[in-house]
Amino acid sequence: MMESSKGFSSPRSTAFPAGLRVLVVDDDPTWLKILEKMLKKCSYEVTTCGLARDALKLLRERKGGYDIVISDVNMPDMDGFKLLELVGLEMDLPVIMMSVDGETSRVKKGVQHGACDYLLKPIRMKELRNIWQHVFRKRIHEVRDIESHEGLEGLQVTQSGFDQFDDGHFFSGEDMLTPAKKRKDLENKHDEKDFTDSSSSTKKARVVWSVDLHQKFVKAVNLIGYDSQIFYSGKDVTCLVCSAEVGPKKILDLMNIPWLTRENVASHLQKYRLYLSRLQKENDLKISYGGMKHSDLNPQDAARALSRQNSINFEQNDATNCNSRISGNNLLIQNLNSKSNEINPRGTTITEKSSPGISHSLSPLEQEMKFPAIDGITPGSYSWREVPEIQFHQENAGNQPEDCFRRVAVPMGGLQNHVQIDQLLPVTSISSKAQLPNLIETKPLNVDYAISSFTQASPVKTRIDSFPVPTKIHTGNQQAIQPPSTNKPSMESQAFNPSCVTNLESSQRNFSSTTPESAFTSPDEVLQVGWLQDYSTCLGLQNIEFPDFGDPSMVAEVPMHLYTALKFDFEQLSDQSELPVINQGLFIA
């Protein structure tokens, strides 16, 4: 404890909510000690407790005296779950469960009972460092609720949730948290723009498409397009992005951002499409030239094609992308609608409609391809796709046991995944390095599932049918979300869940088998590509691939900015408190 006083392993600042009051409950004194120490290193204020009873007592006595509870599951005097339950009942505190084993049923139970996280021992700093987020998440929701109820002009003006929250809503309130200062500097970096002229609020504030927002946007687009955009035709996978059915309205709905207007979305979509078409043009170029061969990655071509310096790294990314996973691209991206107008005509989509059947074994594949394809290219500091995101949404923890567990994260090479605050829904994550037996098995994967209710479902789509989706979800509660227009018996979005978890291999197989002839130069590449895709898909629609996973060489090829971006990911993973800032920086670039 002495040495804990300050700096500890992490060079960077500790999690910003220093002073978070954590109550640790564990019957094992050793663990208690360890945890205490670790937590203190995180600058939390720690109270330890060897007995659940005592803990409960403490909690009752000092209501509001703690911000979060971390409790072991196995305790002699009282089952951790019982404690969890009571806490949940009597006070509104986030509770993190922990245990040595990652037995599924347990974890499940924990989450079902309202645990906001489930940690497996041994617990690592990283995991602890981020627990504050659970506290925030709660508040975010609270705030959000309020906002959505009453008007929300004032603060909503710009930025996505995160920023606002940073701006003090949380702390200002009740108890806790000291770190006004620390937060300050964060704020400073980005709040200049918002409130500066709040006076002029009369005018419509310009929506800033933060990375965050964009993420949501892309996600929405993907969700919608999910069924329609991809189909498989012989050797080419054609991907129509943002075609037909994808409209601002739907996207808006999916995004579920109260203050966003359809126009905003439309505008963004416009931009997005533009971007995509540009992309695809470039791709076409490359393909037509060197399509089959490696040549396409030729930096020069790429460079040339990409020359537009404009949008930050986009192009660069492309280029890189091509470099590192050429084959993937060729294969995948064929036509985005080059010009939305051309392709848009509802006609285009026909294919997919008419081919519900093909989905079957392809389904998994499709998913794989889809995102990568759509978003196409590789991630960059800020690209038009989503931003790295490791997180799991889970809106109905209580409802479907099974479902709960589809979202499980297994840490990726040393990194640990953690919840990222999300405005949409309660987030539950399970972080551990151990694997949950049935759910996950092989690789480090992340699974991020679309919100169940999100299914857009146009009447026609049926594709999933043959897909093995055991449970169907019916959207129970999701706070603010209301898919007004389409309230589908959703199962689609969930449908692909399984694939992420277990389909690694199969998808690979699929991938290579379904696209045999294609330009792959080497089997390895095929694998790699397939893998990446799968992976990225799982990651959450579209994402970055993490260096850990990939073959090192790939990473090596990654140019600076990209690399930076990746690094950034990591940071994000371990310390999301700075996310907003960083994002913004990138975004604005």
Added chain:
DNA sequence: GTTGTAATAT
């Protein structure tokens, strides 16, 4: 009432 596009504003 929506959407996509083009004009306009920032």
Added chain:
DNA sequence: CATATTACAA
């Protein structure tokens, strides 16, 4: 100059 917003036609 890029892009958000606004206007407007389909």
